[in-house]
Amino acid sequence: MKRRKFIQQSSAAGLAFSFMPLACAEPAPKLDAEILILGGGLSGLYLAYLLDKAGKDYLVLEGSNRIGGRMFSREDIGREVGGRGIGDKYSEVMKLVKEFNTEMIDITDYMRSPSAIYLEGKLYDKWPDPKTNPAYLQFSAFGKSPQLTALNQWYQKPELDETYSELLKRNGLSEEQIDLANISANYNDIRETSAINAYHSSAFRKFNGSERVLNFKGGSHHFINAIANSLKNPVLTDKMVNTIDDNGKEVVVKCADDSIYRAKKVVSTMPFTTLRDVKMNTSFNGNQKRAINELDYTDITQIHLQHTEPFWEQDEMPFDMWTDTPLERIMNMSSSPTEKELACWVNGLGTAFFDKMSEKEVADYTIKKINEIRPSTVGKIEYLGQQNWGKYKYNKGAYVEFGVGQAAWFEDMIKPAGNMHFAGEHTAHESRGMEAAAESARRVYNELMT
Numbered sequence: 001m002k003r004r005k006f007i008q009q010s011s012a013a014g015l016a017f018s019f020m021p022l023a024c025a026e027p028a029p030k031l032d033a034e035i036l037i038l039g040g041g042l043s044g045l046y047l048a049y050l051l052d053k054a055g056k057d058y059l060v061l062e063g064s065n066r067i068g069g070r071m072f073s074r075e076d077i078g079r080e081v082g083g084r085g086i087g088d089k090y091s092e093v094m095k096l097v098k099e100f101n102t103e104m105i106d107i108t109d110y111m112r113s114p115s116a117i118y119l120e121g122k123l124y125d126k127w128p129d130p131k132t133n134p135a136y137l138q139f140s141a142f143g144k145s146p147q148l149t150a151l152n153q154w155y156q157k158p159e160l161d162e163t164y165s166e167l168l169k170r171n172g173l174s175e176e177q178i179d180l181a182n183i184s185a186n187y188n189d190i191r192e193t194s195a196i197n198a199y200h201s202s203a204f205r206k207f208n209g210s211e212r213v214l215n216f217k218g219g220s221h222h223f224i225n226a227i228a229n230s231l232k233n234p235v236l237t238d239k240m241v242n243t244i245d246d247n248g249k250e251v252v253v254k255c256a257d258d259s260i261y262r263a264k265k266v267v268s269t270m271p272f273t274t275l276r277d278v279k280m281n282t283s284f285n286g287n288q289k290r291a292i293n294e295l296d297y298t299d300i301t302q303i304h305l306q307h308t309e310p311f312w313e314q315d316e317m318p319f320d321m322w323t324d325t326p327l328e329r330i331m332n333m334s335s336s337p338t339e340k341e342l343a344c345w346v347n348g349l350g351t352a353f354f355d356k357m358s359e360k361e362v363a364d365y366t367i368k369k370i371n372e373i374r375p376s377t378v379g380k381i382e383y384l385g386q387q388n389w390g391k392y393k394y395n396k397g398a399y400v401e402f403g404v405g406q407a408a409w410f411e412d413m414i415k416p417a418g419n420m421h422f423a424g425e426h427t428a429h430e431s432r433g434m435e436a437a438a439e440s441a442r443r444v445y446n447e448l449m450t
Contacts, residue, residue, distance in 0.1 A: 031250060032059055034056060035057065035263055036265070037060045038267065039060075039268070043269040044267075045231075046437070046441040048060050052233075054449065058233065060231075061236050061241065062239060063270075065237050068224040069082070070083050072220070073220055073221040079343070079384065080335075088211060088214060089209040100227070102222060103217035107214070115318055115321060116318045117322050134177075134181075137184070138173075141172055144171040148202070148203040151204060151430035151431075153203065155410040161404055163191055163192060165191040166195070178191070183329070186298060187298055188348035192403060193401055197402055239255045241253055245281045246282035246283070248419075253266060264419065271426060273295070274395060282420050285417065287408075288409075292413075297398060300351065301390065302389075303354070304342070305384055306381070306382050319342075326365075329345045367381060367382075399425060399426075400425060400426035414443075423437075424440055428440045
């Protein structure tokens with residue numbers, strides 16, 4: 001149901017763009033809507049909400065069988081597996097929270113719990129020297145660099161555009177420490193990703209002004225459903241987009257189920273990792289072509305478990321663990337101060353280890369390894385399921401990640417291309433995460449209303 005969804009199935013058509021006119025069905029006697037929105041995630045729903053308020057004619061197509069995109073409450077395992085945390089100064093998102101009286105939980109005071117460290121076969125309840133704690137190496141090294149002085153500088157500072165590992169090494173990390181930092185860094189590989197991503201995240205934390213971190217009480221689906229239920233037009237799900245043809249007068253979108261929709265304008269909120277699978281005929285600029293074909297998204301695999309007994313009370317160690325094993329970080333994902341939800345969080349290169357496994361193999365390996373790391377868990381944890389965002393066909397990654405040289409594409413890649421506009425967290429000038437998705441919807445709304 002994410003903006004990325006509808007695109008995926010058209011991968012059979014090849015990843016390359018088609019700039020030749022597509023063979024389209026006979027023109028319909030009328031347009032299906034003035035504006036087609038591709039993607040029923042937060043940016044697509046918020047854009048629909050804004051257009052609805054303005055009395056505009058729109059239609060939302062969602063590729064999957066659900067809405068919400070990367071805000072995902074998995075009912076089958078009873079866990080939140082997507083975006084959940086928002087800052088109290090997320091202006092666009094907080095407007096919606098207040099509009100729909102969404103119940104929130106303030107997790108600020110207990111979100112940064114102490115973490116045990118498992119390194120080279122030994123479990124430490126507390127790392128002896130904070131300066132060399134492997135879980136925080138990247139942060140201590142990155143903090144030595146001068147920071148941005150404005151939220152929108154990240155794509156305007158080519159002098160800062162180098163691999164993240166180069167920056168960390170210059171600030172004192174050894175190659176061995178860079179390997180350890182790669183476990184905690186929320187990127188595919190700090191030896192490939194640009195330091196620009198870290199600068200942007202740091203600037204957003206500083207200048208957004210949020211002092212409290214909030215979660216959606218009962219799950220993010222309550223918030224998503226409230227937005228969708230407020231719209232005059234229902235979101236059409238299971239509408240995986242195969243082709244987009246902009247003939248100058250109208251845009252024709254064909255879906256995998258052979259349904260066809262026509263509109264004056266189309267807004268893609270899909271990540272470029274899925275948009276590149278769609279056969280398209282429109283006037284992209286050079287940097288848009290590069291970004292759609294090459295921009296990457298961070299692979300994240302979450303492995304969710306449940307405990308049957310409070311093992312941490314037995315060994316009197318912190319619940320959370322940073323490890324140098326394929327399980328990487330093991331943490332509490334609960335929004336409640338009185339409950340624990342056990343999950344392993346694996347980033348980037350580390351996800352490949354589990355990609356080749358069957359579901360049973362993932363379950364068996366995870367429980368066996370945690371038992372090995374922490375004997376107090378033996379017989380006290382059970383496997384629930386996994387969420388592999390890199391392999392999830394409706395978005396192919398958790399969030400955008402710019403490589404070296406790619407931030408220079410940003411201003412061109414978000415421009416309208418003919419009758420096609422672009423929204424989604426990857427197109428936000430300032431924000432990150434859910435606020436970025438909402439910010440981008442507001443920008444495209446302004447473009448359409450001009």
